[in-house]
Amino acid sequence: MPSILKGIPASPGIVVGAVHLLRWEVPEVPDSVIQSDEVEAEIERLRIAFARTVGRLRNVRDRARRVAGSAEAGIFEVQISIVEDPELRGGVEDAIRQHFSAERAFDVVMLEWRDHFGRSPHATLRERVSDLIDVHIRVLTVLMGLPDHDPLDLPRGANAILVTHDLTPSLTLQLDRECIAAIATDAGTRTSHVAILARSLDLPAVVGLLDATVRLRSGEEVILDGTAGTIATRPTSAEKTVAAALSRQQQAETEALSHLAGEEAISRDGERVTLLANVDLPDEAEHAAQSGAEGVGLMRTEFLVVGRAAMPDEDQQYAAYAGVVRAFGNKPVIIRTFDVGGDKLPIGGYPEEPNPFLGWRAIRMCLDQPELFKTQLRALLRVAMLGDVRINLPLIVSVDEVRQARVLIAEAAAELAARGVPHRADVPVGVMIETPAAAVLAESLARDVSFFSIGTNDLVQYTLAVDRGHAGLASRYTPLHPAVLRLIRMTVEVANRHGIEVGVCGEMASEPIMAFALLGLGIRQLSVNPNSLMRVKLIVRGMRASEATAAADAALAASTAAEAELILRERLVAEVPSELLHA
Numbered sequence: 203m204p205s206i207l208k209g210i211p212a213s214p215g216i217v218v219g220a221v222h223l224l225r226w227e228v229p230e231v232p233d234s235v236i237q238s239d240e241v242e243a244e245i246e247r248l249r250i251a252f253a254r255t256v257g258r259l260r261n262v263r264d265r266a267r268r269v270a271g272s273a274e275a276g277i278f279e280v281q282i283s284i285v286e287d288p289e290l291r292g293g294v295e296d297a298i299r300q301h302f303s304a305e306r307a308f309d310v311v312m313l314e315w316r317d318h319f320g321r322s323p324h325a326t327l328r329e330r331v332s333d334l335i336d337v338h339i340r341v342l343t344v345l346m347g348l349p350d351h352d353p354l355d356l357p358r359g360a361n362a363i364l365v366t367h368d369l370t371p372s373l374t375l376q377l378d379r380e381c382i383a384a385i386a387t388d389a390g391t392r393t394s395h396v397a398i399l400a401r402s403l404d405l406p407a408v409v410g411l412l413d414a415t416v417r418l419r420s421g422e423e424v425i426l427d428g429t430a431g432t433i434a435t436r437p438t439s440a441e442k443t444v445a446a447a448l449s450r451q452q453q454a455e456t457e458a459l460s461h462l463a464g465e466e467a468i469s470r471d472g473e474r475v476t477l478l479a480n481v482d483l484p485d486e487a488e489h490a491a492q493s494g495a496e497g498v499g500l501m502r503t504e505f506l507v508v509g510r511a512a513m514p515d516e517d518q519q520y521a522a523y524a525g526v527v528r529a530f531g532n533k534p535v536i537i538r539t540f541d542v543g544g545d546k547l548p549i550g551g552y553p554e555e556p557n558p559f560l561g562w563r564a565i566r567m568c569l570d571q572p573e574l575f576k577t578q579l580r581a582l583l584r585v586a587m588l589g590d591v592r593i594n595l596p597l598i599v600s601v602d603e604v605r606q607a608r609v610l611i612a613e614a615a616a617e618l619a620a621r622g623v624p625h626r627a628d629v630p631v632g633v634m635i636e637t638p639a640a641a642v643l644a645e646s647l648a649r650d651v652s653f654f655s656i657g658t659n660d661l662v663q664y665t666l667a668v669d670r671g672h673a674g675l676a677s678r679y680t681p682l683h684p685a686v687l688r689l690i691r692m693t694v695e696v697a698n699r700h701g702i703e704v705g706v707c708g709e710m711a712s713e714p715i716m717a718f719a720l721l722g723l724g725i726r727q728l729s730v731n732p733n734s735l736m737r738v739k740l741i742v743r744g745m746r747a748s749e750a751t752a753a754a755d756a757a758l759a760a761s762t763a764a765e766a767e768l769i770l771r772e773r774l775v776a777e778v779p780s781e782l783l784h785a
């Protein structure tokens with residue numbers, strides 16, 4: 203029976219393609235014992251499984267080397283050495299001699315190793331846990347004869363729709379645009395980082411499907427609609443024709459908006475708005491610069507860490523930042539220091555936390571590891587020689603954190619000076635306003651910083667106490683909640699009083715109704731995904747700032763998010779009736 207799976211629209215675009223189902227989890231191993239005369243045969247089965255796994259890992263490593271480079275392929279080298287470790291083999295063989303089946307013996311030993319490594323006081327050993335998990339999955343898959351769906355096996359041009367529970371760091375590394383045409387996940391929401399990454403990669407995506415990995419089969423043909431947030435199974439040829447027509451229409455709309463690229467972002471009543479781009483991956487910089495962005499409002503630097511096995515050194519970081527700064531010439535480029543933690547994790551090396559979003563994230567992790575932080579700061583102070591670079595600190599909740607960061611910035615500058623390396627010591631420093639504490643404390647923070655950047659993705663999450671990545675709570679994650687709007691208004695008022703810049707770089711800035719609300723709240727700087735830039739410009743050019751203010755005032759007075767949304771929608775449709783906005 204054909205059916206429609208409904209999820210959350212995460213990245214626009216329509217794809218007709220074949221499902222590539224990826225279940226990256228340790229399979230459940232049945233409890234089974236063997237007889238004494240079966241021991242040798244089980245040991246032989248284990249030897250063959252290890253040899254096959256190593257062969258497979260070598261293939262994966264070689265492909266990763268071609269797709270992502272040798273440094274990244276190194277994680278597969280580590281995994282090969284785990285499988286070849288004589289101590290591991292000895293331990294599993296001993297368990298087989300105690301009459302465990304090969305898979306049961308391997309499962310038990312791996313669980314012990316993972317537990318042992320996970321508790322280690324040494325970060326380098328803890329870092330191995332995610333490699334152990336990958337090896338655990340791979341060997342059991344072979345031993346139990348389960349289908350193997352490594353994403354790197356896909357041929358180029360496969361037009362595959364990757365369906366998985368969640369996009370883990372090691373899967374992120376394997377995303378190859380040449381063979382994956384779209385992404386669908388059980389987990390996630392519009393503001394989870396999978397969705398943000400999909401938009402950056404310009405890959406249509408539907409997230410929060412809850413049970414797509416159970417309902418879809420590998421190889422089956424489906425239509426994924428990233429704009430509507432749906433997956434249609436068993437499409438008829440008529441439905442495929444409609445999908446193709448819709449896809450062409452979306453492309454035509456994008457082209458229709460492209461004439462705005464050279465136009466100014468100025469409202470009908472003469473208010474100038476600065477439109478900047480969010481850059482999540484360095485190779486987006488050219489596209490972002492050509493999209494008409496007047497600079498970068500948020501360069502996320504986590505790509506250097508997430509899904510990677512090792513921290514990049516100062517020169518590697520410098521090269522990555524320099525590419526973006528050069529693409530923008532003298533235009534401002536706001537680079538945010540590492541916001542690692544939450545749902546942005548490196549491969550291994552991170553202690554397990556009960557509440558990662560309330561845990562060791564962003565500035566907390568950096569201040570606790572000054573050497574790691576200073577490596578990034580030195581790269582930033584050096585790259586500031588190339589253009590208008592500004593440093594942005596994430597997840598700030600107190601003035602102390604800003605002061606501590608400033609001490610480390612001064613130390614980084616002194617270290618560069620001692621080495622005789624050209625740098626700029628007085629780079630402007632700003633903060634993300636993405637916690638209620640920062641918004642409430644804006645008055646104190648404003649004395650210590652050069653600008654505010656409102657991160658609504660987290661501000662909404664922490665104000666409403668709703669996990670931004672929780673698909674089951676997506677309807678409760680309401681950015682237009684009056685409490686959120688009031689915190690934004692407060693922040694804008696403080697910034698204006700202190701004469702410092704304030705912009706919004708969260709996903710709210712890319713959504714037409716929400717962007718209209720932000721402009722009405724007095725925001726004059728929006729940083730958005732480059733693909734959304736023209737739509738936001740259409741709003742700015744079509745509206746009167748006075749009307750936006752009146753609409754935002756009415757939304758602020760509403761008692762619920764739904765009421766606020768209704769008010770803003772009606773007023774925006776009246777103010778900017780373009781079909782390109784409300785299609």
Ligand code: PEP
Nearest residue numbers: 636657658659660707708
């Ligand atoms: C935000 O929180 O709004 C933001 C821009 O940062 P990130 O999405 O990377 O957490």
Ligand code: MG
Nearest residue numbers: 636657659660
């Ligand atoms: Mg954030």
